[in-house]
Amino acid sequence: MCYINQDLPFLLTPSLQNNMYSLVTKQLLDREQQSQYNVVIVAKDAGEPSLSSEKTITIDVSDVNDNSPEFSHSPYTFYITENNNPGAAIFSVTARDNDEGSNAVISYMISRDRGENLLTSFLNVNSENGDILALKSFDFEMLKTFQFQVVATDSGAPSLSTNVTVNVFILDQNDNAPVILYPLSSNGSAEGVEEIPRNVNAGHLVTKVRAYDADIGYNGWLLFSLQELTDHSLFALDRYTGQIRTLRSFTETDEAEHKLVILVKDNGNVSLSATATVIVKLVEPKEAFAASDVKSAAKVDEDDNVTFYLMITLGSVSVLFLISIIVLIAMQCSRSTDYISKYLQETNYDGTLCHSIQYRSGDKRYMLVGPRMSIGSTIVPGSHANTLVLPDRRRASEEL
Structure with a gap:
């Protein structure tokens, strides 16, 4: 046994x-x-x-290829900083196979579907270790996120494969300096001239420096400061809004022209900056009002042009509406004529319009309504067709 x-x-x-x-x-x-x-x-x-x-x-127990590769994460999420070095590895994916020998040897490739993700043409993968290489430098202001797929295939016969989705988020760097929007002179430099009356009070808004930064977050947060000023007792600058206001009223001893140099700086780790120059000229009130009138006239001209185009548009719409009403009335009249000719025509009808005949019988008045009859037509006695009984207003008034 x-x-x-x-x-x-x-x-x-x-x-x-x-x-x-x-x-x-x-x-x-x-x-x-x-x-x-x-x-x-x-x-x-x-x-x-x-x-x-x-x-x-x-x-x-010998091995057979009955296990597909498995990625360590699914999906993958990576964060990379913009302005990366082209050709360098930016991240890596990893997969393992529970089989052994050649059945566990894995190779990696990027799935490239035609017309779906053109960005994959700028990516490459090391087929042996899964390192992803970028063939171009990414710019956060142009591209903030993208997605692609990596395929892991073993070397068994038949081979088995698994794909994984990779989400990539590009992080911003402080690579953009502030850009001055106002003041901006005709030659492109950040310089402007502002004229204000000499009799303005403290707190008067002189102008506002406008700027923007293409970066986001702290890198795009702008701060304003006075870098150069002829008289510190006259003007103040809001560091967050860029507004320039007067600190006090002007006196006869104050100079007629003041130069202010404003520094606009972002909040990046290595901050970038730009400067703007504002020339403030003190003028007499009449001159200031005249300059204001010129600006107002320019604005009125612009408003008049807008009003002119608006009137043309409204007039066109009104004409089209009137034409539509006339067409509808003509169509309705045409239908009414066809209806009368179909239902009111008689043998003695000569084609003329309807008419009415009033007559009196006893205490009542009657109105006969019907088509105009030709010569030889007769009224049938005792017929009350198309006859309306009218109240005798004279009798009613006599009774009252």
Whole structure:
């Protein structure tokens, strides 16, 4: 008698010959769970006392390619800083295969679908280790995020593969200096001239320096400061809004012209800046009003042009509306004529319009309404068709 004295996924089955046994599996084997078994077979006779012996058989489970590659993350999310070096690795993806040998050798590639993601043409992957290389430098102001897929394929036969989605977010760098929008002179330099009356009070708004930064967040947060000023007691600058206001009223001893140099600086780690120059001229009130009138006249001209075009548009719409009403009335009249000719025509009708005849009978007045009759037509006595009974207003007034 032969048997296995362990709980293993194997059985001993006797053959047709005496003392011959076959070692067979009793369930599926998975190399990834256990790759080797030590089977102890006991052979025992039936004598008294019985004698026995043991034999250990080592069984190695060979691998088949039944496992696909698995990525360490799904999906991947990476953050890279703009202005990266072209050709350098920016991040890496990793996959593993539970098989062994060639069945576990993985190669990587980027999925490139035609017409779907042109950005993948600027990316490359190391097929052996999964490093992703960027062939161009990214600009946050042009591109903030993109997505693509990486495919991992093993070397088994047949090969198995898995793809993973990679989300890339580009981080901003302080690579844009502030740009002055106002003041801006005709030659493109950030310089402007402002004229204000000499009799303005403290707190008067002289002008506002406008600027923007293409960066975002702290890199695009702008601060304004006075870098150069002829008289610090006259003007103040709001560091957050860029507004320039007077600190006090002007006196006769104050100069007629003042130069202010404003520094606009962003809040990046390495801050970038730009400067604007404002020339403030003090003029007499009449001159200031005249300059104001010129500006107002220019604005009125602009408003008049807008009003002229608006009137043309409204006039065109009104004409189209009137034409539509006339067409509808003509169509309605045409339908009414057809209706009368169809339902009111008689043998004695001469084609003229309807008319009415009033007559009196006793205490009542009657109105006969009908088509105009030709010569020879007669009224049938006693017929009340198309006859209206009218109240006798004279009788009513006499009774009152």
